[in-house]
Amino acid sequence: MADLNAKQFETLALLLRSAGPTKEAARLVLVEGKTVTEAVAATGALQPNVSRSVARFREKHRLIAEGYDLTI
Secondary structure, three states: OOOOOHHHHHHHHHHHOOOHHHHHHHHHHHOOOOOHHHHHHHHOOOHHHHHHHHHHHHHHHHHHHHHOOOOO
């Protein structure tokens, strides 16, 4: 299940200064609904980096939604 839409993801990526294979892997997980394992295989990014990146994106998304009192 996807957590973010493409626009939300790109906004967060800009704020988090995310780039490269780890960003692409996080996009696959959060927007496309792939597993971390699938995203690692597709991008060559390291699994720990992808897991941490996905967690950072989810946490920042949650904080922004709470701060603006939005339902996500």
